[in-house]
Amino acid sequence: MTDHALLLVNLGSPASTSVADVRRYLNQFLMDPYVIDVPWPVRRLLVSLILIKRPEQSAHAYASIWWDEGSPLVVLSRRLQQAMTSQWRHGPVELAMRYGQPSIESMLTRLAAQGQKRITLAPLYPQFADSTTTTVIEEARRVVRENKLDVQLSVLQPFYDQPEYLDALVATAKPYLQQDYDHLLLSFHGLPERHLTKLDPSGQHCLKNQDCCKNASPQVMATCYRAQCLRTASEFAKRMGLPDGKWSVSFQSRLGRAKWIEPYTEVRLDELAKSGVKKLLVMCPAFVADCIETLEEIGDRGKEQFREAGGEELVLVPCLNDDPQWAKALNTLCERAPLAL
Numbered sequence: 001m002t003d004h005a006l007l008l009v010n011l012g013s014p015a016s017t018s019v020a021d022v023r024r025y026l027n028q029f030l031m032d033p034y035v036i037d038v039p040w041p042v043r044r045l046l047v048s049l050i051l052i053k054r055p056e057q058s059a060h061a062y063a064s065i066w067w068d069e070g071s072p073l074v075v076l077s078r079r080l081q082q083a084m085t086s087q088w089r090h091g092p093v094e095l096a097m098r099y100g101q102p103s104i105e106s107m108l109t110r111l112a113a114q115g116q117k118r119i120t121l122a123p124l125y126p127q128f129a130d131s132t133t134t135t136v137i138e139e140a141r142r143v144v145r146e147n148k149l150d151v152q153l154s155v156l157q158p159f160y161d162q163p164e165y166l167d168a169l170v171a172t173a174k175p176y177l178q179q180d181y182d183h184l185l186l187s188f189h190g191l192p193e194r195h196l197t198k199l200d201p202s203g204q205h206c207l208k209n210q211d212c213c214k215n216a217s218p219q220v221m222a223t224c225y226r227a228q229c230l231r232t233a234s235e236f237a238k239r240m241g242l243p244d245g246k247w248s249v250s251f252q253s254r255l256g257r258a259k260w261i262e263p264y265t266e267v268r269l270d271e272l273a274k275s276g277v278k279k280l281l282v283m284c285p286a287f288v289a290d291c292i293e294t295l296e297e298i299g300d301r302g303k304e305q306f307r308e309a310g311g312e313e314l315v316l317v318p319c320l321n322d323d324p325q326w327a328k329a330l331n332t333l334c335e336r337a338p339l340a341l
């Protein structure tokens with residue numbers, strides 16, 4: 001069978017590091033109602049305020065990590081796509097970005113025009129969030145509906161607890177953890193707290209007490225990003241045989257004034273340095289590909305912050321990127337993707 005395509009979808013990057021391209025990208029990203037989840041007029045106002053200063057700052061940050069071939073996130077996702085072509089046996093493997101290019105619309109319409117009858121959509125996010133997983137699925141649905149595409153969609157489910165993903169994480173991180181180090185920080189992308197509490201099916205659980213994410217029922221677990229991050233971290237630690245106290249979890253990349261899920265990575269970097277940690281390993285399991293958030297926020301700024309607070313060395317563990325074991329694992333996960341309703 002060659003008419004069942006695989007479409008990998010990652011977040012996307014600006015087209016270049018120019019302030020104008022970064023502004024265009026941030027505008028598309030932040031005007032997504034799944035990202036800034038307030039009514040349109042309020043979102044428009046908030047985003048316009050953010051767009052006064054942020055594009056210049058972000059353009060500078062992007063320029064510091066940009067590669068000759070382009071954005072690390074896009075280049076690494078493209079390499080993963082290439083690695084997946086020798087794994088996926090049912091049809092072509094393509095890559096789209098939720099924001100910027102190549103768009104989900106361009107890739108889905110192209111695949112349908114080629115005669116693909118079924119498409120497995122793979123949002124490349126291990127943990128579920130509306131601002132990542134849902135927005136990809138809803139955009140794909142919109143494209144199929146509005147273009148009347150004659151395709152059936154299957155969707156890769158969040159894989160935060162799947163052995164294939166966890167084993168691939170262990171394989172890529174192991175060489176780093178076999179060296180001497182004092183502490184491992186698992187730093188996940190953060191989310192505004194509101195994004196968790198509004199999805200809590202009981203309305204009585206999320207963030208009601210300190211241990212809510214450790215005692216989450218299967219219903220809460222299904223949509224609680226924080227609980228899924230903590231599960232990934234504890235399963236990883238179990239597989240690596242890490243003792244309690246040798247590792248911890250934090251959340252990075254906070255934007256704006258709202259309260260985001262805690263603990264914040266920037267706070268933990270200071271705390272760890274002040275508690276005597278000299279050599280710190282940081283891994284970022286919410287990102288399957290290295291990007292501005294890992295390379296610049298942790299690898300550059302985090303490293304400097306940790307040293308200024310008294311630490312000696314911060315080592316950033318690379319993301320899964322195009323690791324062959326990861327490509328194999330992702331293929332197995334995609335084979336299991338159920339048909340979308």
Ligand SMILES: C=CC1=C(C)c2cc3[nH]c(cc4nc(cc5[nH]c(cc1n2)c(C)c5CCC(=O)O)C(CCC(=O)O)=C4C)c(C)c3C=C
Binds near residue numbers: 026073189290293
């Ligand atoms: C891994 C999952 C991600 C979640 C959850 C997420 C939520 C989220 N992000 C923002 C705002 C920004 N994120 C930015 C970059 C960025 N975010 C993710 C992933 C998640 N975001 C990735 C992979 C990247 C890297 C993109 C790249 O080109 O390398 C940015 C842009 C960079 C910057 O200016 O800092 C913003 C802005 C919000 C508001 C949010 C949840 C509501």
Ligand SMILES: [Fe+2]
Binds near residue numbers: 189253
């Ligand atoms: Fe983000």
Ligand SMILES: [Fe+2]
Binds near residue numbers: 212213
């Ligand atoms: Fe929770």
